[in-house]
Amino acid sequence: MLITNAEERSVLAACRSLHEGGYDVTAVSGTRLAASQWSRSCARRLRVTDAREDAQSFVEELRQELTGRSYATLLAGSDRALCALSRGRARLCELTELGLPAASVVEQALSRECLTGAAAIAGLVPATSIRCADLEQALAAARGLGFPVVLKSTEAVGAHDGVVRSVPKGQIVTSEADLALRAPAFRDGLLVQCFMGDQIVSFGGVMAGGSLIGVAMSRYKRMWPPDGGSVTYSESMLAPAGLEAMVQRLLTAIGWEGIFELELVQVGPEQFVPIDLNPRTYGSMALASAAGAPLATIWCDWLLGRSTSPARARPGGRYRWEDGDLRHLAWQVRHRHFRAAMSPLRPHRGVVHSHFKLTDPLPLLVNGLHLARMYLGKLLKWGGRPAR
Numbered sequence: 001m002l003i004t005n006a007e008e009r010s011v012l013a014a015c016r017s018l019h020e021g022g023y024d025v026t027a028v029s030g031t032r033l034a035a036s037q038w039s040r041s042c043a044r045r046l047r048v049t050d051a052r053e054d055a056q057s058f059v060e061e062l063r064q065e066l067t068g069r070s071y072a073t074l075l076a077g078s079d080r081a082l083c084a085l086s087r088g089r090a091r092l093c094e095l096t097e098l099g100l101p102a103a104s105v106v107e108q109a110l111s112r113e114c115l116t117g118a119a120a121i122a123g124l125v126p127a128t129s130i131r132c133a134d135l136e137q138a139l140a141a142a143r144g145l146g147f148p149v150v151l152k153s154t155e156a157v158g159a160h161d162g163v164v165r166s167v168p169k170g171q172i173v174t175s176e177a178d179l180a181l182r183a184p185a186f187r188d189g190l191l192v193q194c195f196m197g198d199q200i201v202s203f204g205g206v207m208a209g210g211s212l213i214g215v216a217m218s219r220y221k222r223m224w225p226p227d228g229g230s231v232t233y234s235e236s237m238l239a240p241a242g243l244e245a246m247v248q249r250l251l252t253a254i255g256w257e258g259i260f261e262l263e264l265v266q267v268g269p270e271q272f273v274p275i276d277l278n279p280r281t282y283g284s285m286a287l288a289s290a291a292g293a294p295l296a297t298i299w300c301d302w303l304l305g306r307s308t309s310p311a312r313a314r315p316g317g318r319y320r321w322e323d324g325d326l327r328h329l330a331w332q333v334r335h336r337h338f339r340a341a342m343s344p345l346r347p348h349r350g351v352v353h354s355h356f357k358l359t360d361p362l363p364l365l366v367n368g369l370h371l372a373r374m375y376l377g378k379l380l381k382w383g384g385r386p387a388r
Helices: 009-020 055-068 079-087 103-109 112-122 135-145 176-185 243-254 285-290 295-303 322-334 362-381
Strands: 026-029 044-047 129-132 149-153 157-160 163-166 171-173 190-194 200-208 211-224 230-237 258-268 271-278 318-320 351-353
Touching: 009 285, 009 295, 026 055, 055 079, 079 103, 079 157, 079 163, 103 243, 112 129, 112 243, 112 271, 129 135, 135 149, 135 176, 135 190, 149 176, 171 176, 200 230, 200 243, 200 295, 211 243, 211 285, 211 295, 211 322, 230 285, 230 322, 243 258, 243 271, 258 295, 285 295, 285 318, 285 351, 322 362
Parallel strands: 026 044, 318 351
Antiparallel strands: 129 190, 149 171, 149 190, 157 163, 200 211, 200 258, 211 230, 230 318, 258 271
């Protein structure tokens, strides 16, 4: 197996799952401090150009690796990699099984506007979103929807001039001044979306052969940033009646097959609003594996024609992203929310961590070094110096 973006915690979860499923994994990254590459689940490390710097070189270096070695399949570990691989598939498809739907389907899966249309078809509650060309339109849209609103990029990635860039994460804004400050960051297209609440759930799974063969649902308990970011602590749960069928219809409408995560806001006992589709490995995927639904292994087994049985994650499992939870704690203390700050300190049984694993300790250490280097770079960029 060849998998990109070894620096991502989602890819570490995929590597561990695949290793336990009997696969040898080569993990690819643009940095030496990539946690997955230091895991016992990684058989080989490969360093390539980051798609954010040069997507053509990224694809070409993968092509060279596939020419020199035999791999059963190639998995994308980020939206950037997915976009680059889809656009460069002609150079790769004869060398390995890519498992990608048509290029037009990949583009739809990465489009927030397409998600809204598919939600309506599937019977889910579509989020009210308005596409805006400039700040004046964004302000008018926010006034019409009423604050708070959520600012989002129209696409999950920005692809221009041979470079596949990350886009800003969704941001909750509470005033016109806040909107005017944040909107300019969304250079590749801006959606102003009605804020639907904070009861966020994750519906992860594998769509294959027109049906869901793996499902792992969880409820977000904490996030970083706290007002709407990536999950730092979550608990697995059973999918409510009817939700699986609606998610399957949504993915069918888009055309997606493969690993995915659909983030939804629960607005009623059986009412859900899709807010993001991640058509790839996702951050809390370690929880799915720990709860009995190893999604990466399920997808690869199906893709390669191996025997596989439908799997549903058990409820009651817990997941923690270590450094995200620490930042959540620090933010709560800084804002004098001391009761909320106690939550990350409470011990729980049966918690699976994004990096820490007693039998696989190096990824946690390497992630710490990666974060230290990142923060040092920010200090130097801002003109500061690290304390002695």
